[in-house]
Amino acid sequence: MAKPALPLARGLGLILDLDGVIVDSMPIHVRAWREYLRRNGIVSEEIIRRMHGRKNEEILRDFMGENAPPEEIFTHGAKKEQLYREMMEGQLENYLVPGLREFLDRAEGIPIAVASNAEQANVDFVLDGLGLRAHIAVALDSSCVKLPKPSPDIYLRAAHELGLPPQDCIVFEDSEVGVTAARKAAMRVVGILTGGIPLKEVDLAVANFASPELEPWLAAQKTR
Numbered sequence: 001m002a003k004p005a006l007p008l009a010r011g012l013g014l015i016l017d018l019d020g021v022i023v024d025s026m027p028i029h030v031r032a033w034r035e036y037l038r039r040n041g042i043v044s045e046e047i048i049r050r051m052h053g054r055k056n057e058e059i060l061r062d063f064m065g066e067n068a069p070p071e072e073i074f075t076h077g078a079k080k081e082q083l084y085r086e087m088m089e090g091q092l093e094n095y096l097v098p099g100l101r102e103f104l105d106r107a108e109g110i111p112i113a114v115a116s117n118a119e120q121a122n123v124d125f126v127l128d129g130l131g132l133r134a135h136i137a138v139a140l141d142s143s144c145v146k147l148p149k150p151s152p153d154i155y156l157r158a159a160h161e162l163g164l165p166p167q168d169c170i171v172f173e174d175s176e177v178g179v180t181a182a183r184k185a186a187m188r189v190v191g192i193l194t195g196g197i198p199l200k201e202v203d204l205a206v207a208n209f210a211s212p213e214l215e216p217w218l219a220a221q222k223t224r
């Protein structure tokens with residue numbers, strides 16, 4: 001028997017972050033960063049704090065210094081992400097955030113975007129690897145805007161491409177920088193707590209998409 005459609009008012013749209021919202025990929029990203037840095041003679045015990053919610057360029061400059069050449073930063077970032085995809089190959093389904101697939105299956109007709117600080121290759125890898133592309137009207141990556149989160153740029157562009165005013169978009173985020181970006185864009189925010197840390201300034205915090213409190217909250221949301 002088919003599940004009922006999501007109880008979301010007409011005129012509202014959803015914007016999802018990628019890492020930590022669609023796939024609980026932090027453990028693999030941490031492994032990939034540690035291994036890549038080890039191969040390059042760098043050991044860090046603070047990798048999680050230094051990487052969460054940040055672009056590769058920011059992470060690498062943190063380790064390599066502000067004067068590292070841009071082309072070197074780009075090359076290292078691309079190689080690390082290739083290592084991440086190699087580690088994640090064949091395991092995406094195991095890291096899918098609980099309830100997400102059913103949530104999207106029931107969201108037919110609802111405008112949905114993905115907006116991530118990740119590079120395009122990672123966004124494509126996840127959406128295509130999990131067969132989620134048909135649910136997503138707009139997919140934005142770090143190359144789509146000049147300033148990454150916590151700037152609101154990527155969320156504002158997602159709203160524009162969905163054809164919705166920012167205040168009628170609901171963002172799903174797992175990081176503080178992502179929540180800040182969504183708030184700056186005047187959007188409502190659902191915190192997905194895959195990172196194991198509390199998120200401030202969210203309208204609702206849930207463990208995942210199967211959390212029972214999510215749908216009643218969505219049903220109560222109206223256009224503004």
